[in-house]
Amino acid sequence: MVSPSGLLAATTTTSSAPIPSSPIGVVLVVIVLVVVSRPIIRWVADKEQNPWLIKVLTISLILHLVASPAQIYVVDHFYHGIADWIRYDQQGSLLAPNFRAFNFTLAGSNVHAIVNDGSVSIFTGVVMAIVGVNQLAAFLVFSWLSFVGTIFFYRAFTTTFPGPAVGHRRYAYLVFFLPSTIFWTADVSKEAIMTVSLGLVALGCAKVLVHAPGGFRLLTLGVLAGALIRPNELLVILGGFAVALMIRPQPVGPGRNTLKRLGGLVFMAALLGVSVFITLHYFKLGRGSGGSLSLSSTNRNNQGTGLGHGSSGLGYSSNPLRWPIDAYTVLFDPLPFNAHGAGEYAAALENTVILGVIIASYRQLRILPRTAFARPYVMMCLVYSIGFIYAFAALGNLGLIYRERVMLLPFLMVLLAIPRTPKGRPPMYEWEYKRKDRKQFRIAMVRRERMVHSMRRAYAASLQARSAAGAPGLAPTASAGGTMVETLEPGTREGPGPGGGAAEGEGGGTPPPP
Numbered sequence: 165m166v167s168p169s170g171l172l173a174a175t176t177t178t179s180s181a182p183i184p185s186s187p188i189g190v191v192l193v194v195i196v197l198v199v200v201s202r203p204i205i206r207w208v209a210d211k212e213q214n215p216w217l218i219k220v221l222t223i224s225l226i227l228h229l230v231a232s233p234a235q236i237y238v239v240d241h242f243y244h245g246i247a248d249w250i251r252y253d254q255q256g257s258l259l260a261p262n263f264r265a266f267n268f269t270l271a272g273s274n275v276h277a278i279v280n281d282g283s284v285s286i287f288t289g290v291v292m293a294i295v296g297v298n299q300l301a302a303f304l305v306f307s308w309l310s311f312v313g314t315i316f317f318y319r320a321f322t323t324t325f326p327g328p329a330v331g332h333r334r335y336a337y338l339v340f341f342l343p344s345t346i347f348w349t350a351d352v353s354k355e356a357i358m359t360v361s362l363g364l365v366a367l368g369c370a371k372v373l374v375h376a377p378g379g380f381r382l383l384t385l386g387v388l389a390g391a392l393i394r395p396n397e398l399l400v401i402l403g404g405f406a407v408a409l410m411i412r413p414q415p416v417g418p419g420r421n422t423l424k425r426l427g428g429l430v431f432m433a434a435l436l437g438v439s440v441f442i443t444l445h446y447f448k449l450g451r452g453s454g455g456s457l458s459l460s461s462t463n464r465n466n467q468g469t470g471l472g473h474g475s476s477g478l479g480y481s482s483n484p485l486r487w488p489i490d491a492y493t494v495l496f497d498p499l500p501f502n503a504h505g506a507g508e509y510a511a512a513l514e515n516t517v518i519l520g521v522i523i524a525s526y527r528q529l530r531i532l533p534r535t536a537f538a539r540p541y542v543m544m545c546l547v548y549s550i551g552f553i554y555a556f557a558a559l560g561n562l563g564l565i566y567r568e569r570v571m572l573l574p575f576l577m578v579l580l581a582i583p584r585t586p587k588g589r590p591p592m593y594e595w596e597y598k599r600k601d602r603k604q605f606r607i608a609m610v611r612r613e614r615m616v617h618s619m620r621r622a623y624a625a626s627l628q629a630r631s632a633a634g635a636p637g638l639a640p641t642a643s644a645g646g647t648m649v650e651t652l653e654p655g656t657r658e659g660p661g662p663g664g665g666a667a668e669g670e671g672g673g674t675p676p677p678p
Contacts, residue, residue: 183253185236185300193301194229197308201225208315212322214332221315224340228311231350232303242507249351251281253299256288256352263293280354283392288352306356310349313356314339316363317574320370321581324541331528331583338521338577343514348570354393355570361390362401362571369405373412373540380431387435397571400555402436404547408540413606482558487550490557494565494572495519511566525580531596535582538595538602542582545575 205225209217239247258273273289275282288302295301321335339345349356364386371379383405390398409432496515503512522529536543552572559565585592594605 183257183297183299186296186298189296189298189301190304193295193298193304197229197304198225201308201311204312204315208319211319212332214328216333217336220336220340224314224346225308225311227341227346228307228350229304231346232307233300235303235347235350236300247351248281248284249303249353252284252288252352253302255285256292256302257297259286259289260292260297263289279392279395284352284354284357287357291352303351306352307350310345310356310359313349313359313361313363314345314574316360316367320363320366320541321578323367323370323374323376324539324578325583330586331581335577335581338581339574342573342577343510344566345570345573348567355567357393358390358397358571361386361393362397362574364389365398365401365405366574369401369408369544370541372405373408373544384435394571396555397552399436399440400551401544401548401575402432403551404544406432406436407547408544411537411543412540413538413602484554487554491553493557493562494553494569495576497562511562521577521580527584528580528582531582531584532579534599535595537599542578545578548572548575549579 205218205221208221209215239245239249255273255275259270259275262269270282270286273285275285278286291302291305292298295305317339318336321339322332325331345359349359364382366386368379368381368383368386371377371382373379387398387402496519498508498512499515499519500509500512503509532542532546536546549572552575556565556568556572559568582595583593585596591597594602597605
């Protein structure tokens with residue numbers, strides 16, 4: 165059961181005075197965040213060539229900002245003032261004056277370690293050094309960062325499935341509007357920072373897996389952003405990336421593909437090694453501190469009675485055969501029939517929605533194995549989801565699981581939003597073909613791309629010749645051939661490209677393999 169104390173289990177209280185929230189400072193921060201967000205939202209919509217994204221992202225931004233004061237109110241009135249962010253607030257407020265004076269010392273702040281909680285307090289101090297010692301203003305900044313993180317996740321999805329695929333809108337609704345993703349990242353918390361970190365990692369991995377430039381830079385930045393917060397989560401995602409990298413399809417055409425793949429594996433191994441090292445330090449092996457890599461030990465450490473353990477007592481076994489039970493615990497517990505209290509019913513409502521989305525995604529799940537090999541990013545999300553469920557079910561406390569599940573949902577929703585051709589129409593996506601037909605499909609797409617390129621050059625030469633002869637040129641309007649050529653250009657949002665499809669809601673456009 166997710167009791168109020170359970171949702172915030174293993175949190176701390178403090179007898180220090182609460183951090184103030186100056187209304188003037190809050191208003192100024194809101195104005196700055198909105199002004200900064202507008203060009204970002206327009207850039208994303210233009211980049212994706214989906215105007216509806218402006219409205220979706222604007223509403224999501226508003227919800228993220230509104231969730232910050234809601235977080236403070238709910239914790240104060242329903243959870244007895246118990247939350248991790250109280251400690252981060254207090255320590256950050258002590259660090260902020262020093263940081264503002266460029267005195268980067270931790271003395272007097274009660275921050276004893278950098279890995280895990282200490283990093284959040286330090287980052288809170290940096291934010292408060294900029295916006296002032298203002299609780300709500302700091303919350304708004306963290307919530308805004310998590311909003312940016314969800315944009316990274318969306319961009320990773322559209323990088324994997326380019327073109328106006330039907331699944332884009334579905335994934336956008338899921339990743340931008342899930343209540344727990346908005347609420348539990350609306351404070352100074354690990355979840356807010358890890359949303360940005362994992363979002364950067366996801367986008368970097370997606371770029372690498374489709375041979376797009378800049379992927380490893382984003383991947384490295386994401387690892388650096390989260391390595392000191394939750395290195396264990398990075399360990400799981402990098403493990404999934406290693407699997408995906410080994411099955412990444414080679415691009416059609418000549419090139420030093422083997423050398424590039426070897427270099428990518430070496431670079432990934434280096435990042436994985438860093439994550440392993442920090443994770444071992446995170447658990448403080450052999451120091452008797454209670455941290456352990458043993459999942460069973462983690463489960464025992466989170467058991468208890470009294471305040472902060474209201475939803476503990478969940479049984480756990482590291483036996484992989486119990487994974488279906490772990491999946492139920494992480495994804496669906498509680499449901500309305502076993503929920504008690506307002507907090508549990510709110511969690512049960514979202515769990516019911518997730519269950520309904522999974523059931524409605526039967527067509528996507530049916531081709532999941534095929535898509536995982538055609539689009540390795542899906543394989544990465546699948547491996548991460550399986551590993552996350554297995555590892556984090558060991559927390560043994562529904563409150564902790566429900567909160568930390570926020571780091572699972574953007575990856576899980578990828579599996580439920582795989583673009584599919586509408587029923588009754590010929591397949592128009594590469595991952596809908598059998599494995600033996602995909603190579604011919606890619607070759608056909610390369611030939612088609614070359615043909616379109618030749619058509620564009622011929623059209624441009626025709627316009628140039630008419631202009632040189634003094635004849636009126638053909639403007640690229642809806643009635644001219646320019647629109648047809650633009651529509652056929654692969655890799656754009658107007659028409660199907662390699663791995664793309666027809667316009668959203670349309671049936672054809674991509675020929676079957678020869």
